[in-house]
Amino acid sequence: MSSQVRFTDFKSDKQPTWCPGCGDFGTMNGMMKALAETGNDPDNTFVVAGIGCSGKIGTYMHSYALHGVHGRALPVGAGVKMARPDLEVMVAGGDGDGYSIGAGHFVHAVRRNVDMTYVVMDNRIYGLTKGQASPTSREDFQTSTTPEGPKQPPVNPMALALAAGATFIAQSFSSDALRHQEIVQQAIEHDGFGFVNVFSPCVTFNDVDTYDYFRDSLVDLADTDHDPTDFDAAKEKILDASKEYMGVIYQDEESVSYEQQHGLTENMAEIPDGAPEDAMDLVREFY
Amino acid sequence: MPADFNWAIGGEAGDGIDSTGKIFAQALSRAGRHVFTSKDFASRIRGGYTAYKVRTSVDPVQSVVDRLDVLIALTQRTIDENLDELHEGSVIIYDGERTTMQDVEIPEGMIGLDVPLKSLAEEAGGAIMRNVVALGAACEVSNFPIENLDSALEKRFGSKGQKLVDNNKEAARKGRDYVAENYDHDYDYDLETTDNDYVLLNGDEAIGMGALAAGCRFYAGYPITPATNVMEYLTGRIERYGGHVVQAEDELAAINLALGAARAGARSMTATSGPGIDLMTETFGLVATSETPLVIVDVMRSGPSTGMPTKQEQGDLNQLLYGGHGEVPRFVVAPTTVSECFWKTVEAFNLAEKYQLPVYVAADLALAVTEQTFPPEAFDMERVEIDRGLVVDGDSIGEWQNEKGQFKPHALTEDGISPRAFPGVDGGAHMSTGLEHDELGRRTEDTDMRVEQVDKRNRKVQTAQEREDWDYREFGNSESGNLVISWGSNEGAMVEAMEYLDEEGVDVRFISVPYIFPRPDLSEEINDADQVIVVECNNTGQFADLLERDALRRVKRVNKYDGVRFKADELASQIEKTLRQEEVTA
Ligand SMILES: Cc1ncc(C[n+]2csc(CCOP(=O)(O)OP(=O)(O)O)c2C)c(N)n1
Ligand code: SF4
Numbered sequence: 001m002s003s004q005v006r007f008t009d010f011k012s013d014k015q016p017t018w019c020p021g022c023g024d025f026g027t028m029n030g031m032m033k034a035l036a037e038t039g040n041d042p043d044n045t046f047v048v049a050g051i052g053c054s055g056k057i058g059t060y061m062h063s064y065a066l067h068g069v070h071g072r073a074l075p076v077g078a079g080v081k082m083a084r085p086d087l088e089v090m091v092a093g094g095d096g097d098g099y100s101i102g103a104g105h106f107v108h109a110v111r112r113n114v115d116m117t118y119v120v121m122d123n124r125i126y127g128l129t130k131g132q133a134s135p136t137s138r139e140d141f142q143t144s145t146t147p148e149g150p151k152q153p154p155v156n157p158m159a160l161a162l163a164a165g166a167t168f169i170a171q172s173f174s175s176d177a178l179r180h181q182e183i184v185q186q187a188i189e190h191d192g193f194g195f196v197n198v199f200s201p202c203v204t205f206n207d208v209d210t211y212d213y214f215r216d217s218l219v220d221l222a223d224t225d226h227d228p229t230d231f232d233a234a235k236e237k238i239l240d241a242s243k244e245y246m247g248v249i250y251q252d253e254e255s256v257s258y259e260q261q262h263g264l265t266e267n268m269a270e271i272p273d274g275a276p277e278d279a280m281d282l283v284r285e286f287y
Numbered sequence: 288m289p290a291d292f293n294w295a296i297g298g299e300a301g302d303g304i305d306s307t308g309k310i311f312a313q314a315l316s317r318a319g320r321h322v323f324t325s326k327d328f329a330s331r332i333r334g335g336y337t338a339y340k341v342r343t344s345v346d347p348v349q350s351v352v353d354r355l356d357v358l359i360a361l362t363q364r365t366i367d368e369n370l371d372e373l374h375e376g377s378v379i380i381y382d383g384e385r386t387t388m389q390d391v392e393i394p395e396g397m398i399g400l401d402v403p404l405k406s407l408a409e410e411a412g413g414a415i416m417r418n419v420v421a422l423g424a425a426c427e428v429s430n431f432p433i434e435n436l437d438s439a440l441e442k443r444f445g446s447k448g449q450k451l452v453d454n455n456k457e458a459a460r461k462g463r464d465y466v467a468e469n470y471d472h473d474y475d476y477d478l479e480t481t482d483n484d485y486v487l488l489n490g491d492e493a494i495g496m497g498a499l500a501a502g503c504r505f506y507a508g509y510p511i512t513p514a515t516n517v518m519e520y521l522t523g524r525i526e527r528y529g530g531h532v533v534q535a536e537d538e539l540a541a542i543n544l545a546l547g548a549a550r551a552g553a554r555s556m557t558a559t560s561g562p563g564i565d566l567m568t569e570t571f572g573l574v575a576t577s578e579t580p581l582v583i584v585d586v587m588r589s590g591p592s593t594g595m596p597t598k599q600e601q602g603d604l605n606q607l608l609y610g611g612h613g614e615v616p617r618f619v620v621a622p623t624t625v626s627e628c629f630w631k632t633v634e635a636f637n638l639a640e641k642y643q644l645p646v647y648v649a650a651d652l653a654l655a656v657t658e659q660t661f662p663p664e665a666f667d668m669e670r671v672e673i674d675r676g677l678v679v680d681g682d683s684i685g686e687w688q689n690e691k692g693q694f695k696p697h698a699l700t701e702d703g704i705s706p707r708a709f710p711g712v713d714g715g716a717h718m719s720t721g722l723e724h725d726e727l728g729r730r731t732e733d734t735d736m737r738v739e740q741v742d743k744r745n746r747k748v749q750t751a752q753e754r755e756d757w758d759y760r761e762f763g764n765s766e767s768g769n770l771v772i773s774w775g776s777n778e779g780a781m782v783e784a785m786e787y788l789d790e791e792g793v794d795v796r797f798i799s800v801p802y803i804f805p806r807p808d809l810s811e812e813i814n815d816a817d818q819v820i821v822v823e824c825n826n827t828g829q830f831a832d833l834l835e836r837d838a839l840r841r842v843k844r845v846n847k848y849d850g851v852r853f854k855a856d857e858l859a860s861q862i863e864k865t866l867r868q869e870e871v872t873a
């Protein structure tokens with residue numbers, strides 16, 4: 001395909017079953033626009049989705065895709081990219097998927113710095129299982145399984161990422177369509193692991209972290225003099241519990257992706273139709 | 288002397304036992320002798336003890352026996368641990384100057400050779416070479432020309448400079464000369480050499496080499512005994528072919544990384560042992576239901592849980608056959624020898640891609656850590672065939688699209704096999720999922736489609752049963768009424784056990800089965816036999832259960848689950864005893 005790609009080419013003919021008003025609609029739209037805008041097309045794009053309301057995105061988008069096991073989307077995405085550095089790889093999932101059951105993989109995916117984009121659709125709740133606390137839920141957020149709130153602080157995903165050596169950390173808001181698309185686009189263009197935590201409100205089960213809440217409280221870093229290449233400034237913003245920020249918070253411009261580090265350039269799908277020509281050398285090594 | 292010669296070196300972990308043993312094995316192999324090695328890691332008494340054992344003959348050897356002819360004992364405990372195997376005339380080489388060996392007790396009837404290993408090594412250039420001094424001494428005792436050792440020393444130390452090689456050669460000669468000058472025993476050993484050309488490798492290496500031969504380009508794993516060696520073998524070699532090895536954060540990630548690479552079109556593999564298989568079982572169902580070709584190697588060790596990590600067992604069979612919730616087909620192949628580890632791995636890749644499902648390679652510790660000699664032709668790369676199954680490209684994709692031009696990765700077909708389109712193929716964009724799906728790979732709960740997809744996945748098994756040879760390997764007298772069946776690594780011990788049985792006048796037909804699922808139909812063979820014994824390294828007889836179900840007949844069982852592989856002589860006497868037992872009735 002050529003430069004004629006429109007973002008709707010990334011739309012499948014399956015109608016989303018998300019609740020009307022769900023933040024995931026906006027999150028997905030921005031991702032599709034960012035993919036089209038960066039010159040990708042469905043046949044060179046691989047989307048890996050987690051399990052959750054968010055994970056349904058793999059079905060609603062049109063591309064090569066795998067809808068994986070709860071919490072394990074990141075290693076799948078890394079495997080795709082290592083085997084096929086020519087593909088554009090995007091991983092998407094929920095806050096439970098990424099920061100609870102998949103937290104271990106998150107830390108290591110950040111460290112590994114494979115050149116792919118990770119979009120977390122953060123609604124601060126378990127949507128699909130109908131409203132239990134998630135790792136990003138507030139300490140006093142009452143749910144069916146936490147009647148008095150989880151009574152433990154929410155994880156700070158950006159701090160986790162920073163501590164693990166992230167090269168790109170951003171946050172966006174699904175209903176700020178333009179900024180969200182821009183931010184995802186920057187993550188795609190980043191040479192390494194582009195991590196975007198997207199506030200995607202759950203209108204059905206979360207009446208605290210609502211559109212109004214984010215609209216009122218989010219500070220867009222684009223409106224400040226924040227320099228994302230300044231590690232200390234980024235650290236300060238990330239650890240600042242008094243505000244919620246939107247925008248690219250940190251970017252290491254010297255980032256070298258895993259594939260570059262390891263010299264991965266080959267299309268691993270292509271192999272000869274017999275043993276490699278010099279394969280008897282492998283046997284002779286054991287002489 | 289007997290046709291075979293049994294040698295060992297033992298000491299504490301950290302004494303360089305493995306590398307010394309490997310040098311001797313290599314020297315024998317390069318001298319045209321067959322070699323079969325085994326390792327004793329932990330102790331019958333307490334931890335720390337380790338030994339490397341070598342059995343050698345000019346004829347093929349494929350098992351261990353309960354006999355030790357020459358033992359290099361770096362500790363008193365090495366002698367104590369091996370008392371059962373030492374015999375009258377066995378030679379024990381030790382260093383009486385070592386503080387712990389001053390009061391060494393040489394059992395009656397055995398020959399103790401006190402050789403100042405450390406002092407002689409120091410004379411040759413460094414105490415670190417004391418084991419090589421002992422190797423020289425062993426050469427003298429076994430009448431094995433020391434030049435053969437030189438070539439192995441060159442292989443081992445060549446990359447570290449000629450000086451080190453020369454020092455080691457010198458150390459070996461000092462050991463040899465010391466024994467020649469100070470002792471005057473009649474040793475009963477004569478390790479003749481031949482012009483035959485052999486290679487020496489273990490099962491893990493054979494699996495790794497099989498993967499490379501088969502075009503595997505991606506490997507992800509998490510270190511675990513006794514499978515780590517597969518990853519170590521591939522690291523540094525797979526890159527030559529444009530491939531890559533990833534050490535993952537855990538086995539959950541390892542299998543998902545491998546799955547990602549497989550979805551991207553690469554031949555992809557992971558290897559682990561029991562505890563890792565438990566974790567991978569989470570993702571196994573996704574691999575199977577998304578119909579992704581993946582080779583998963585389980586180098587079995589003793590379980591459950593952490594079990595006995597350095598001990599032999601074939602206890603994971605049921606886990607591989609039935610692990611994971613729900614019902615979905617997978618194949619299980621089980622190499623029976625070190626060279627078969629190579630061939631079954633090659634085959635596993637073809638089966639995985641032809642039938643688009645996960646294939647477990649069930650190897651075990653006994654295969655993984657055994658170094659065995661083979662003529663290089665045993666790994667004839669010309670015989671490696673690669674079949675990638677039904678893969679479509681931009682030209683053929685049209686046949687597999689619906690009227691809307693959408694590609695059908697789970698198309699319902701007569702043989703159950705759907706097309707694969709690798710990412711990048713125009714018009715091939717599609718998803719797959721662990722949810723039940725329609726032909727397009729999209730979620731469905733439609734009752735008819737559910738049934739059709741389940742049936743389609745199962746049809747792949749029928750197709751494979753019809754199209755492939757699910758052969759077994761047969762030994763002994765095919766007319767005998769005594770039928771012995773085993774799977775996996777027990778083959779070598781059983782083949783040699785048959786020689787002992789033959790001497791006792793017991794004649795058997797032996798069937799060694801390398802396919803667990805699908806597997807050869809042995810019901811006729813089982814029902815035609817007077818007596819049937821199934822031999823396996825586990826407690827409950829997991830394979831025997833399968834065969835009873837296939838043949839609808841009770842079988843007798845010989846099970847070993849003490850953590851040690853079958854030894855030929857021991858197995859022979861167990862078979863004999865079992866044959867004498869009353870018939871089992873249902
Ligand atoms: C191993 C496993 N445990 C539990 C579940 C059930 N489950 C499905 S989605 C989910 C949490 C979803 O929360 P999140 O990741 O935040 O996604 P959201 O639905 O909010 O988008 C859970 C617990 C599962 N599918 N798999
Ligand atoms: S439950 Fe919440 S997260 Fe799920 S679709 Fe509805 S609004 Fe979206």
Ligand SMILES: [Mg+2]
Nearest residue numbers: 094095123125
């Ligand atoms: Mg959520």
